[in-house]
Amino acid sequence: MISQLSWKIGGQQGEGVESTDRIFSTALNRLGYYLYGYRHFSSRIKGGHTNNKIRISTSPMRAISDDLDILVAFDQETIDLNVHELRPGGVVVADAKFNPTLPEGVNARLFPVPITAIAEELGTSLMKNMVASGASWALLGLPMEVFNKAVEEEFGRKGPAVVEKNIDAVARGANFVLELAGGPLKEFQLAPADGKQKLFMIGNDAIGLGALAAGCRFMPAYPITPASEIMEYLIKRLPKFGGTVIQTEDEIAAVTMAIGANYGGVRSLTASAGPGLSLMMEAIGLAGMTETPVVIVDTQRGGPSTGLPTKQEQSDLNAMVYGTHGEIPKVVIAPSTIEECFYDMIEAFNIADQYQVPVIVMTDLQLSLGKQSSETLDYNKIVIDRGNIATDLPALEDGKLFKRYELTENGISPRVIPGEKGGLHHVTGVEHDETGRPSESPINRKNMMDKRLNKLNDVHTKLTNAVKVDAPHSEPDLLIIGMGSTGGTIDEARLRLSQDGITTNHATVRLIHPFPANLLAPYVEKAKKVIVIENNATGQLTDQIKLHVGHAAKISSMLKYDGTPFLPSEVHNQCKELK
Template sequence: MINQLSWKVGGQQGEGIESTGEIFSMALSRLGYYLYGYRHFSSRIKGGHTNNKIRVSTKPMNSISDDLDILVAFDQETIDLNHHELLSGGVIIGDSKFSPKLPEGSAAKLYAVPFTEIASELGTSLMKNMVAVGASSALLGVKVESFQSVVEQIFSKKGASVVEKNMEAISKGMEYFQNEAQGNVGDFQLEKADGKNRMFMIGNDAIALGALAGGARFMPAYPITPASEIMEYLIKKLPEYGGTVIQTEDEIAACTMAIGGNYAGVRSLTASAGPGLSLMMEAIGLSGITETPLVIVDTQRGGPSTGLPTKQEQSDIFAMIYGTHGEIPKVVLAPSTVEEAFYDTVEAFNIAEEYQVPVILLTDLALSLGKQSVEPLDFSKVEIRRGKLNISEELPELEKNEYYKRYEVTKDGISKRVIPGMKNGLHHVTGVEHNEQGKPSEDPNNRILQMDKRMNKLNELHSLYPNPVFKDERHADADLLIIGVNSTRGTIQEAIPRLEEDGLKVNHGQIRLIHPFPTEELKSMVKNAKRVVVVENNATGQIAQLVKMNLAYGDVQSILKYDGNPFLPSEIYSRCKELF
């Protein structure tokens, strides 16, 4: 028996590839296995090759694997494109409908199973994915009963007969493969899992849940890959808690409506990807100068322009820090796991209101759409802090023709905030420079006062924000420090033991607060390392440049990948080895 394996299903978009992986992984998750899934798909609604690679283990892991044990193919293209990942002795299970063939030189074992034929005999060819799940389960030694609760959850609304037919399709697939293989397939049976309940969720769902738990009740947004799931989740859930989602005509409207919602006192957010963030930049500046809280999620994807809308990249970093014209205080957070995505979303709303600034929650496609096993979330950790928001106390009487000092210059740079309609809270709000009462002002001295007030309010954030850098400090003096951001964390952690087996002492820092940059938190790690390498999915080494600029440290090496695919552990291992 084995303690982990990697399984992939592939075919044409629109023929149930995603649901095959979903049903397969949900059943294993409920048995207590740890899972990590990554979906490769084309930027079209139907057609084009797609695959879903799922790693199953009895131990925690947060990375796709270098190789592949089992490939389930709904067409020959899947075999041709993915067979090179198979380990020696790996298995291909193909639908006999397309007469699957092994590529020349392949050492894999090929089994043709009539997915479509068996499904059609049961009533509809649409159930071929369930037959494929059954065949895979026979190989893993998973009992058919393990799928009962999953099938009931998905198909119960269609009636008991549909549930029964789908379960029968799984049984038939399992039975056919067992008869075909005759036990001559090698050891693919998994060791028993611990049976504990865990969530298996994508980063976008964790962000949406974090927004809900963090008190958000309004989301204006425009659909875009890979951010749409956040909006889709909240469309279903927000109304249950008195909130609402509005699909806007574009990202400009989405951002300005979110500003309006926050101005009115309702925690509001919007979510998009690089192209949408480009359209939001002027509005983000409006949030900055009016000191109105704002939370935006940027799910990075391949750019520029439309670029690679369904592929992995981390190239929005500079845009999120420097994209707005003029100078405003801004916070950029970067969770590196699905669990962190939940808690960081809650914290994004707290920071936005406490400091009255725009906060960008930066993810990437692999984190937003990649699925990970997550331990039960601790809702006792959810704390809602609204900062200097006056909503209940009486405000001082105003003199005749006087406005409330909404932008009063204070020692910490943060003024008391009121919501519209409050007695004695009348003030002016404008996107031009203004005085303490919000009235437009071009007075040079006032300009300096207001600019200094805004720009200095974040001076202490890096020391107050919990864990701005995830630190894996194994050694007081390391041969190598690997720095990453977002979804590269699990892949880096998997590469480190391989490097240490070769005699290298390796530390790891994952940046979670990109702006303001956590200079002090990284300084000692960089100082105590002989070499520093930054792993990132872009062509220009944006994080590496930030390290050089903020730490005045020039000897930083970059490991870059910008072909649309996430890093594999073996790639980080081999590229790091080249440095020694």
């Protein structure tokens, strides 16, 4: 028996690739396996090659596999584009309709199955995804009743007749391929899973759930890949808790509505990708000047302009840190796991309220859309902190205003919710005095700038693991630094490097701004060499480290910006060369 296996299905977008993957992986999750998914899809509604890859394991892992065991192909293009990933002895289950062939020299077995023909016999070619998934499930020798249960859950709302037809499609696909192969393939028999209950979700769902748990009750947003699933998740759930989602006319309206709602005391967020973040920049400056909390999620994708809207990249870091005109306090945090997507949203809202600043939660396409196993979330960890909200204020004297922007020792002024008696004040985007009245006094200007910019001095203490470190070695050969979705890939590469006799430590930077130099510096100083792994062309995280930590001479970048995530073998090979 084997401890892990990699499975991929591909075809034209709109052929049912996504639903096949969903049912297949759901059934595996029911058995208790750990899963990590990668979705390659075109930036159009229908047509264009798409594939979904699932890595199945008996133990936790957070990386795409280098190779592939089973490929399910709805067309020849899928074989041609993906066959190079097949390990020797791998399997291709292909629709016999297109007379599939394997390229010369490929060491793999081909099982042509009349996938479309079987589906059409049952009344519709739409069921070919069930035929294909049944065939590949059968080769693994896994219990069919578990798979049928997943089918029932997927199609149950359409009635028992539809469920029965789809289960029949699964059975026919399974029976056909088992006859071809002579039974389940022994070399692909997975060891039993631990059977423990696990969550299985995409990062965007975890972000939406985290926002809900944080007390968010309003989300204005404009749809954009790869952020739309956050909006779609909350559309279904916020109304159950007295909240709502509004689809705005653009991202400018979305962020200004979110700022307005937060000013009114309602926790609100908006979510977008790079192009939308660009449109939000002036309003983010308004939130900084008026010291209004707001949470913004940026799910990074390939840029610039429309770029690669459905592909992986981590190139918005500089935009998030430097994008606004003028200088304002803001916080940029970067979750690196599904669990952190959930917990970090709660901390993002708390930080936004405590420091009265915009907080940008930075994810990337792979983390946002890659479906992964997650440990059960601990709701007892949730703590809501609304910060310095003033209540029970004394009555104002005639002509006096509340000092909403009062100069305080820590720079954080008392905040009032509109309607609070004794809390009357001005709110404006121009420079202002303590009551919010416009002021161009040089002395006032300096005082207000210092007040705003100095209040984030201890923010690194508010985010759990601002720099998450695994450092078993006091003076490692390599310190590997990453952010976002690269963490699992780095960890897997480190296992291979240890087999090569190379010692490594690993740091994931989770607080991007203000940069936690004091937390990262000791590990950079002790390492012989440092390599920074990031999905962009200019080394934006590397530049932040060099700027704030120093030691530029021993810091190198490993950059990938072709639209695909890093593979463990890529990180391993380049780190080995650097050593």
